[in-house]
Amino acid sequence: MAKYLYGAAAQGIQSFIFQTNKLSEIVGASELVEEICTSKFAEMVYGSGEGARKALKNDKGRAILYAAGNIKYIFDDKEKCASVVREFPKRISTFAPGVTLSQAVVEFEDAGDPKKFKEAVNELERRLRIQRNKQMRSNTLGLMGIERSRETGLPVSRIVGDKHLDLARYAKLYDSNDERQRTTQTLCKKAFGQFYGEAEICYDIENMTGTNDWIAVIHADGNGLGQVVQKIGENKDAFREFSNNLDAATTESAVAAFKAVSEKYKWGKRVPIRPIVLGGDDLTVVCRADLAVDYVLEFIRHFEASTKEKLGDVLSKKKVFEKGSVTDRLTACAGIAFVKSSYPFYYAYELAEALCSRAKKDAKNKPEIKAGKELPQSCIMFHKVQDSFAEEYEEIVKRELMPCDNMSFEYGPYYLNEKEDRWTVETLLEKVKSLGSGGSDAEKEANAAKTGLRQWMTLLHRNAEMADQKRNRMIEISRLKGLLREVTEWENRDGRKVCPVYDIMALHTIMTQNTNNEDDGK
Secondary structure, three states: OEEEEEEEEEEOHHHHHOOOOOHHHHHHHHHHHHHHHHHHHHHHHHOOOOHHHHHHHHOOOOEEEEEOOEEEEEEOOHHHHHHHHHHHHHHHHHHOOOOEEEEEEEEEEOOOOHHHHHHHHHHHHHHHHHHHOOOOOOOOOOOOOOOEOOOOOOEOOEEEOOEEEOHHHHHHHEOOOOOOEOOOOHHHHHHHOOOOOHHHEOOOHHHOOOOOOEEEEEEEEEOOHHHHHHHHOOOHHHHHHHHHHHHHHHHHHHHHHHHHHHHHOOOOOOEOEEEEEEEOOEEEEEEEHHHHHHHHHHHHHHHHHHHHHHHHHHHHHOOOOOEOOOOOOOOEEEEEEEEEOOOOHHHHHHHHHHHHHHHHHHHOOOHHHHOOOEOOOOEEEEEEOOOOOOOOHHHHHHHHOOOEOOEEOOOOOEEOOOEOOEOEHHHHHHHHHHOOOOOOHHHHHHHHHHHHHHHHHHHHHHOHHHHHHHHHHHHHHOOOHHHHHHHOOOEEEOOEEEOOHHHHHHHHHHHHOOOOOOOOOO
16 A cells, blocks of 8 residues: 655754844744644644644654654645645744745555665655755845844844844744734643742843853764664554653653752752753753753763663664674763853854764764664763854864864864773863862962963963963963863874863853852842
């Protein structure tokens, strides 16, 4: 009997979410994106009403994937499938102006042969790639002689109070035509595991920053997913179950990470964390800067444990990863961009994503891993943006992190577990803690050491010989000789010399610097 495998992929999600630098609009956009693959698609297939989303979740025979901007669904009725293809993109362009939908359909014979389904999925992905490369006409264009939004430059469609809003900004902020403020707590409840009142959620960055003005944009992504799909993608039931379990594992890990940092850190009446993306194996979060490393560390730990619990059997039985010490779970890499609260969110997200990719590249630096036979280890990478330049990470490395030819302060990534020639996250945090925060005689000694380290790094950009003299003298007179020697020692790695001092100093500043006089619970 002929079946119709329908696939859809949302495009322009990043630019839609980070179109402005206002947190209320960013989280509003993320809520809209979350609904595209769930509520809105469910309404197209099962009709309007609260039961549509539940019906989608329970339709195990046809609903294969509906998360993270991607949909895969099997239609029995050709006319119903054609109706969705015709109407769904228009509905999404109205619901979330600026997001476009790529669609494709593959007809296949569902005779119980797993190879038929696998071939259909491969063909569907090929067609979706073709559709993504086709230029879509924007529905946010307007004539030159009309009023435009001050924030986006797009044509104004609504004026609410003193706000001149284009289509997308209105959709992010308001629920309907009666101008009711959108309640953007769906992702918060999903990521926190509990409900918070409106007064406890941050809608502005000013409510999030603590003792200093630094925030963190975090992007985490799972490893090994491609190999898993290749192994189990031929069975639609196994594929669906795997997708649902992976989404549940990611959500549980976010909840566990939130619980851990909420118990460790103090904050005022507002929670200084806002999830932006949470689905599949992806996590994007904006949070107060000093929470970021602990949050990511806890998330990755629980991600490994949760995927072992929920996916371990299928990974082992299918022998997805043939080599290595870990074959019964997935791992994850993450990038953290530390930026000032006024820094453009879009560029901060791009940097976090680039750092995550950089971490993945290092984790996969082994022939067996590149061949898909071994699972990469979990690791994180971070960077503190020191200026107002918005540029690619490669350019940042050349301009800021390479004081001399063949020398670099790019010491990361930092691994969750022990790995040869690399530091663990715990080792990094221990070195940061050893620098102290000022007060006692020992901490005053640490402050003097930090001043010396800053001077040494500055001299490296000017004169390597003077910097070497400074380092020797600094170690000679300090009580922290071992620490200073260790963090300024150059190691040979991948054809260049690296040392960890830059990362240690940057993270120490993030976690201890106090530039605000107000209480952190604004």
